[in-house]
Amino acid sequence: MGVKQRVVLITGATSGIGAGIAHRFGQCGALVAVAGRNVERGMEVVESIQRMGTRAMFVEHELKDELAPLRVISEVEASLGPVEILVHSAGWSVFKPTTDVTPDLFDQIFQRNVKGLYFLTAAALPGMIRRRHGRVILISSIAALRGINGHSLYCASKAALDQLACAWAAEYARYGINFNTVAPGMVATPMTAELTADPQLVAAVKAATPDGRLGxxxxxxxxxxxxxxxxxxxxxxxxxxxxxxxxxxxxxxx
Incomplete structure (x- = not known):
């Protein structure tokens, strides 16, 4: 059936990978809900999708707000219809040696990378179960599969997404809901700007990548x-x- 006229909610969709995903769904005729913290950037993504001739909306989504999940689902469904596809692209990382990580930083990364998407998924699931159809796609990372120096928390948080997809599939696949992850390698985005600004690092990554380029x-x-x-x-x-x-x-x- 494809995704035409299906409602898709994408977190972290105001820039980078999330915005790229939102644009692709818009090109395919999906009804796109762009979720994120930056209203100005979010509206730019929405307007670019609307110029394609399809419906789109922005919904403010703060991962630290524990009341956000139900509000976000409610706003999207009131404007576009039932959420059929949920894509979690929001995420955050910071370079810190393990010995410099504080309990507060630990909580921040797992709040943004795991807890927020966990409860947004939980808010979307009842409708998907009732309709016996849904797609939940988590943007993980190559960091979930190989260690990256100085990014122990990011690696651990992204590995958690891979296991959530497995556990949720075991729990809810019988209702016609699919759960999977996509693990990008290094992609040039605002979040990786500091890394991709280093020509030696970029050259090393390209040299170690069989197709010779960044994603x-x-x-x-x-x-x-x-x-x-x-x-x-x-x-x-x-x-x-x-x-x-x-x-x-x-x-x-x-």
Missing amino acids: TPEDIAHAVLFLADDNALHVQGNTIVVDGGWIVPPGGFA
């Missing part, structure tokens, strides 16, 4: 769109790695 938000959006389509009906609890082969061992074998 783009569009690369990630294509994988998300596949998982949102009914052609992926039998894909459950899986992670699609979109990294140009960065995770492949040198020479292609261990």
Whole structure:
């Protein structure tokens, strides 16, 4: 059936990977709810989708607000209709050696990367169960699959998403709801700007990547769109790695 006229809610959609995903859904005729904290950037994404001739809206979403999940779902469903596809692209990272991590920083990262999406999913599930149809797609990271120096919290929080997809699939697949993750490699976005501004680091990543380039938000959006389509009906609890082969061992074998 594709995603035309289906309602999709995308968190972290005001820039970077999330905005790329929102644009791709808009191009395919979905009804797009752009969720995020930055109203100005969010409205720019909404307006660009509306210029494609499809409906879109912005909904303010603060991951630290414990009352946000029910409000966000309610606002989207009142404006566009039942949320059928939920894409979690919001996330945050900070470089810190483990010995410098404070309990407050630990809580902040897991609040933004895990807790917020957990309860937004919980708010969307009753409707999906009732309709016996839904797609939940979590944007994980290559960091969930390989250690990254100085990013222990980010690695752990993204690995949690992969396991949530598995656990939710075991719990709710019988209701016609699919749960999967997409794990990007290094993608040039505002969140990775500090890293991608280092030409030596970028050159090293490209050299270690079989297809020789960094990823783009569009690369990630294509994988998300596949998982949102009914052609992926039998894909459950899986992670699609979109990294140009960065995770492949040198020479292609261990």
